[in-house]
Amino acid sequence: MYSAKVMEFFLNPKNIGEIENPDGVGEVGNPRCGDIMRITIKVEDDHIVDVKFKTFGCAAAIATSSMITEMAVGKTIKEALELTNRSVADALDGLPPIKMHCSNLAADALHAAIRDYQKRSH
Amino acid sequence: MYSAKVMEFFLNPKNIGEIENPDGVGEVGNPRCGDIMRITIKVEDDHIVDVKFKTFGCAAAIATSSMITEMAVGKTIKEALELTNRSVADALDGLPPIKMHCSNLAADALHAAIRDYQKRSH
Amino acid sequence: MGTIYLDHAATTPVHPRVLKAMLPYLQEQYGNPSGVYHLAREAKKALEAARERVAQFIGAQAQEIVFTSGGTESDNMALQGVARANRGRGNHIITTSIEHHAVLDTALALEKEGFSVTYLPVDEYGLVRVADLKKAIRDDTILISIMYANNEVGTIQPIGDIGRVAREHNIIFHTDAVQAAGYLPLDVNRDGVDLLSLSAHKLYGPKGVGALYIRKGTRIDTLLKGGGQERKWRPGTENVAGIVGLGEAVGLAREKMQERGARLRHLRDMLIAGVLGGIDFARLNGHPEKRLPGNAHFIFEFIEGESLLLSLDLEGIAGSSGSACTSGSLEPSHVLLAMGIPHELAHGSLRLTLGDGNTEEDIKRVLAVLPPVVKRLRDMSPLYSQNAEVSNC
Amino acid sequence: MGTIYLDHAATTPVHPRVLKAMLPYLQEQYGNPSGVYHLAREAKKALEAARERVAQFIGAQAQEIVFTSGGTESDNMALQGVARANRGRGNHIITTSIEHHAVLDTALALEKEGFSVTYLPVDEYGLVRVADLKKAIRDDTILISIMYANNEVGTIQPIGDIGRVAREHNIIFHTDAVQAAGYLPLDVNRDGVDLLSLSAHKLYGPKGVGALYIRKGTRIDTLLKGGGQERKWRPGTENVAGIVGLGEAVGLAREKMQERGARLRHLRDMLIAGVLGGIDFARLNGHPEKRLPGNAHFIFEFIEGESLLLSLDLEGIAGSSGSACTSGSLEPSHVLLAMGIPHELAHGSLRLTLGDGNTEEDIKRVLAVLPPVVKRLRDMSPLYSQNAEVSNC
Ligand SMILES: Cc1ncc(COP(=O)(O)O)c(C=O)c1O
Numbered sequence A, B: 001m002y003s004a005k006v007m008e009f010f011l012n013p014k015n016i017g018e019i020e021n022p023d024g025v026g027e028v029g030n031p032r033c034g035d036i037m038r039i040t041i042k043v044e045d046d047h048i049v050d051v052k053f054k055t056f057g058c059a060a061a062i063a064t065s066s067m068i069t070e071m072a073v074g075k076t077i078k079e080a081l082e083l084t085n086r087s088v089a090d091a092l093d094g095l096p097p098i099k100m101h102c103s104n105l106a107a108d109a110l111h112a113a114i115r116d117y118q119k120r121s122h
Numbered sequence C, D: 001m002g003t004i005y006l007d008h009a010a011t012t013p014v015h016p017r018v019l020k021a022m023l024p025y026l027q028e029q030y031g032n033p034s035g036v037y038h039l040a041r042e043a044k045k046a047l048e049a050a051r052e053r054v055a056q057f058i059g060a061q062a063q064e065i066v067f068t069s070g071g072t073e074s075d076n077m078a079l080q081g082v083a084r085a086n087r088g089r090g091n092h093i094i095t096t097s098i099e100h101h102a103v104l105d106t107a108l109a110l111e112k113e114g115f116s117v118t119y120l121p122v123d124e125y126g127l128v129r130v131a132d133l134k135k136a137i138r139d140d141t142i143l144i145s146i147m148y149a150n151n152e153v154g155t156i157q158p159i160g161d162i163g164r165v166a167r168e169h170n171i172i173f174h175t176d177a178v179q180a181a182g183y184l185p186l187d188v189n190r191d192g193v194d195l196l197s198l199s200a201h202k203l204y205g206p207k208g209v210g211a212l213y214i215r216k217g218t219r220i221d222t223l224l225k226g227g228g229q230e231r232k233w234r235p236g237t238e239n240v241a242g243i244v245g246l247g248e249a250v251g252l253a254r255e256k257m258q259e260r261g262a263r264l265r266h267l268r269d270m271l272i273a274g275v276l277g278g279i280d281f282a283r284l285n286g287h288p289e290k291r292l293p294g295n296a297h298f299i300f301e302f303i304e305g306e307s308l309l310l311s312l313d314l315e316g317i318a319g320s321s322g323s324a325c326t327s328g329s330l331e332p333s334h335v336l337l338a339m340g341i342p343h344e345l346a347h348g349s350l351r352l353t354l355g356d357g358n359t360e361e362d363i364k365r366v367l368a369v370l371p372p373v374v375k376r377l378r379d380m381s382p383l384y385s386q387n388a389e390v391s392n393c
């Protein structure tokens, strides 16, 4: 049901954890739905220099979380805001249809973290 | 579905045919129903001395026809009238339920032949 | 000397290749396709591969195939499902008087639920007239269900013409292709078919598994309610081994269709010619040309079908009288009656349906055995001496 | 190192003795039981022998057994059939909130047809209270459908008490015994059961075949319409091999019940003790004693079921999260919710169901593998550090 890439990211997720004193925190999902993601970011010079995640959820949720952290790191805020749930799924060679809506929230979590950063820095 | 006895009587029926100048003829059934039996008898001294049958019908119809001829021969008219469809079926070690009504007409045919004999001799 | 099996329209032996494909799924590959672990995913893959094969077999998309427990369930799902889902749009159904009981009895049951059903007549060969179909169509007609080929007399209906009429009137068209599959080309798009029933055991697959093709977008209710299998179209743990068997059977059928058809037609024509030439008061039922390659269906006047069958059985020849599921019954075939054959003749029918295992030797033996058997029964028959030349018994 | 299969509630491997019994009917014994010739009569005999065995298995008469395509069809036939046949007498049905979807979704569909359904609640262990049942009964109640043992948490219902209540009120009583069969004694007369569903693949038989017991005299409609098979109760060419497999499977189950139960209980208790002793924030679901001998069902707080299952799969352990047919879904189990378990916890469930092939070695390996897997997922979970002691990741 999952692509090899999803399984690889599920099994060996990168960037697990929480950044201490993060510049932004984003949390999306709801444990009632079975998926919850928290992303913390560190921003320097308008670039995302560190991203970490914690995820309660299925393999798709964990893999997308890990993938977004890898995709976001090194990007400018503007570039990071262009990342979509769709592009995360594509980078994982697709997700099962049933997982597209509920477990594919990683870009949302990143955007929430960025908005939190922007709020704090204004 | 049929007892060994039915198959034996179906395969090796006795007394097939028609008696020439019979003392009584009985025909029952209806080709629309898939079964028709004609029984001819020869009567001497109030005893049935010869019986023959012709039957259009399934194995049960043929076996019961053959059986009734064997059961009737040598009997008095009174004894022959006591033979029932049920007793014919029993003598064949039973018939499948679905065949009890439609194909188990041999005693009726015999009785019809006897009634024909009685009518003629009165 | 083994049995000569001539009842392939009732069921066929499982082809060794089919059994071989099934066996792993009755042994080490026992996973439930709904699970998430490896064993389950393997079962799921096998299921989807079979679905792909069935789809290809009839020119459909894989997601339009739903696996069922056989032809009867497929037919019931098609008729009950369309009727219930379209009750709001109309309540008239058109079918024919020669359908299999799985369609006919479902139609009768729907009548009791308030649907109105037209049973199209057939001609003496068992053919539906497209003109009759056109006349029967009403504004509230929601479904046309007409079989591709008849299971008793083998007559092949003009399914393409029927599909065109259905499409012109925007009416859902179901065809029971249980007997046609493996012998006639199936193409749901060419023929404008919206629903199509298949059964594995008629084409060298296992009993108890079939499929229903459902064109995408067709309004239809499910028959069974339950788990999420078959995308909720048909819940219940899938008969994985059976479905894999169906997949292999249709694969085999595709490969063999041409050759099988030619072989069977040759044997069938030899059988028909021999019977009609060798036995008086015998007639062929069904259409002389538009008939299934393996079907030979006769009436022998003055004798009754069951006693003929049993007599043949004792000679090691397995045939049938009408359809398998009615041979326990005493009613003559509704198909023969619909073709205008009188009750008393309909009782004397014999269906011999040929298959891959049959040879010319088999036909020769049947042609040797049949005439004396018929003679013996006629000699017992009170109808024969009355109606025909006097027998000398 | 092979897979450790711990999903026997989803399906079981076909027992070699069962396969052996089936094989002739997938090979030379291919007759259609409806025929009149020898090959057909052999198939018919096999069918009737299997029917006799199933009847004995549940204390019924052979003619009260109807073969179906599995548990789902049996459940659908029971509910749809009784509802439609008794519409005149009443329109109220009682079932529970923890039934299998084959019962639950059928009940929901019947509600749409105008029937009124009461879904009895259960206590925290998944037990129905007989007092609740008594209160729910109305003058127009026509059917009570309550499962014998639950497929997710394994809780065993007081079926005898329920049967007595049903009988006192003269209400038809159906029980889904799909999970109970082979583990708990079945006796339809002792327990006052009028309809009982079985499925072969849960007791080492093949997938795609089951049975419905119908007490003589029960008012019930058929689901499928068609040929004369199963005395018209369930038309369609019979899955002879599958039915023979079911017959052998119930025979085997009868022989093995005692020994199997004791073995499984031992392994299960070892597993439960090990898990609860070795992992924090773990809890057992279902009743501590009134549970199926092979069922262990846990919740691990702060983690989600599917990622747990996949992680176990990668270690060669096959388990399930709730029922097999819903593991593709994102909804947490309706059974756990009905037992009062909150959504967020219900997502973290793991069902391990033991079977004949499992050994103490298997359990030891599970107990070695599970704690680090749970830890790894908790370390990723944003809920764990918030809710429990801080993890040191
Ligand atoms: C034309 C036709 N439709 C439907 C069926 C029913 O198929 P099954 O026996 O697989 O239920 C049959 C055969 O029995 C058939 O010949």
Ligand SMILES: Cc1ncc(COP(=O)(O)O)c(C=O)c1O
Pocket (backbone or CB within 6 Å): C235, C236, C237, C238, D009, D069, D070, D071, D072, D073, D075, D100, D102, D147, D149, D150, D151, D176, D178, D179, D199, D200, D201, D208, D210
């Ligand atoms: C309690 C219960 N009822 C019904 C079913 C349905 O049986 P089947 O999958 O054979 O249709 C199952 C299993 O899936 C079950 O566990």
